Amino acid sequence: MNLKKTKSFPYIPNTHDDLDEMLKEIGAKSINELFDDIPNNLKLKKDLDIGESLSELEVLNYMKHLSNKNNNINNLTCFLGAGAYDHYIPSVIDHVISRSEFYTSYTPYQPEISQGTLQTIFEFQTLICNLTGMDAANASVYDGATAIAEAIIMASLDTRKQQIIISNTVNPEYISVVKTYAKALNLELIVVSEKDGVTDLEELDSKVGDEIAAVIVQSPNFFGIIENVSDIEKITHRGKKTKLIMSVDPISLGILKSPRELGADIVVGEGQSLGNSLSFGGPYLGFMATTKKLMRRLPGRIVGKTEDLDGNRAFVLTLQAREQHIRRERASSNICSNQALNALAATVYLTTLGKKGLKEVALQCAKKAQYAFNILTKSEKYKPTFTKPFFKEFAITSNVNEEKIKETLLDNNILGGFHLGKTYPQYKNSLLYCITEKRSKNEIDNLAEILEGIK
Structure with a gap:
């Protein structure tokens, strides 16, 4: 395609003279020549159908028109959870993370120069350790x-075993990701069934042995x-060196026993609920924490606190021998970055709320969910799907078609719940509802009234 013969669109700032100069510099006669390696039958034989060029004002209006087709939690009352949660985000969080030194920062390749970035990571790690009761945490990973x-x-490297057990009550999306990793790493993934909404302990007991590297449970x-x-x-x-990997909702740790108290070896979770918005699915952040014995197996970055030559407090990247860029052939992981901005939001959230505030959020979730x-x-008319204790989500079953329920709720500006039948066929008539501290009594009563009215 000869750009000089096509209609001009000011999407790209380069002029035709600029193009000619660049082609001359690299010794090419035309742009088409740059794509000679692509077979002709795969090339587009016509101009891109992208319409007339628009002014900035017209583009803004068009994008707003498109975005208004989306519904969001500013317009809907959210009773949907299933891994992403509508918690209140204090305004101070956006104020802090929008500061230029945070908002524009990226991976510090000369880390000790970036003392502010290192300190925020150190504070995040400290808060995650306090929350989980573990000894060490990393700077975050991509998601839960x-x-x-x-x-x-981590567990496989430490135990030198290839078999992993995961409970079927773990988030199905997490299980899918773990399956992908396991296949690439030649690990055998064994899924233990759920029974009445919880891990089948008898089946788990029958499958745990000395050949198992880890058991994964979510609570x-x-x-x-x-x-x-x-x-x-x-x-x-009971298995020799077998590790317990526990996935947690960080908000629940405001009132539940810490994973350390429960004997977990590695603690993981999704940090979205810690001051991060739903954002239509991301970006989020995953947190990881472990014991001192396993901290050299942690992937990604770990920040430590020390003193400089003048005796002043200073922060450094530590234990870097585990990282991909230091010992590539023996790296614990290929992750050598982190979700810094999201982790900063979580840090500001936990610092703002403190112990009492986090406990209050957790209590409100639990009490309102029970109500x-x-x-x-x-x-x-709607019956409990399970009878076990729950935190902020529960499932109910009825004879009413689940799609009709969701459509009726949406017609009344209500989002939720999640159809369990999508993943668990045995619960095809069950919907999972989530109640956070944001939901009021009036909103819950309105949900009940609408559900009762559906025939």
């Missing part, structure tokens, strides 16, 4: 699913139920 996948690598699990981690821990550690569960199941 990636965190579990990286954890199985609260995908159904919102609090797992019997104490019993799972006993079964897991919603009671009022939705009061008439017995």
Whole structure:
């Protein structure tokens, strides 16, 4: 395609004279010559159908028109969870992370110069350790699913075993990611069934042995139920060197026992609920924490605190021998970056709320979820799918078609719940509802009223 013969669109600032000068410099006669390696039958034989060029004002108006087709939680009352949660985000978070020194920062290749960035990572690691009770945490990974996948690598490297057990009550999307990692790493993934909404302990007990590298459990699990981690821990550690990997909702740790107290070896989770918006699915951040014994297996970056030559507090990247850019052939992972801005938001969130604030958020979630569960199941039109203790999510079952329920709710500006039948066919008539601290009594009562009115 000869650009000089085509209609001019000012999407690219280079002029035709600029193009001629660049082609002359590299010794090419035309732009087409740059693509000679592509077979002619694969090349587009016509101009791109991208319409007339627009002014900045026209582009802005067009993009706003497109974005208005999306519905979002500013217009809807959200009762949807299933891994991404509508928690309140204090305004101070956007104020801090929008500062230029944070918003525009990237991976510090000369890290000790970036003392501010290193300090924010150090504070994040400290808060995650305080929250989970573990000894060491990294600077974050891409999301909750990636965190579990990286954890199985840690466990396999440490135990030199190839078999991993994962409970079917773990978030299905996480299981899919773990399967992908396991296949590439020649690890055998064994999925343990769920029974009445929790991990089948008898099946788990029958499969744990000395050949197992790790057992993965999520609590609260995908159904919102609090797992019997104490019993799972006993079964897991019966295997020689077998590690317990525990995935958690960080908000729940405001009122539940820490993973360290429950005997976890590696703790992972999705940090989106810590001051990060839903953002239509991302970007999010995964957090990882572990024991001192396993900290050299952690992927990514770890920041330590020290003193400089003048005795002043200073921050450095530490234990770098595990990282890909230092010892590539023996690296614990190929992850050598982190979700710095999202982790900063989580740091500001946890610092702003403090212990009491986080506990209050967790209590409100739990109490409001219990109220919603009671009022939705009061008439017995909607029945509990499970009878186990839950944190902020619960499933209810009815004879009403789940798509009709969701459409009716959406017509009333309500988002939720999640159709369990998509992943678990045995629960085809069950919807999973999530109640966070943002939901008011009036909103919950309105949800109950609308559900009761559906025939």
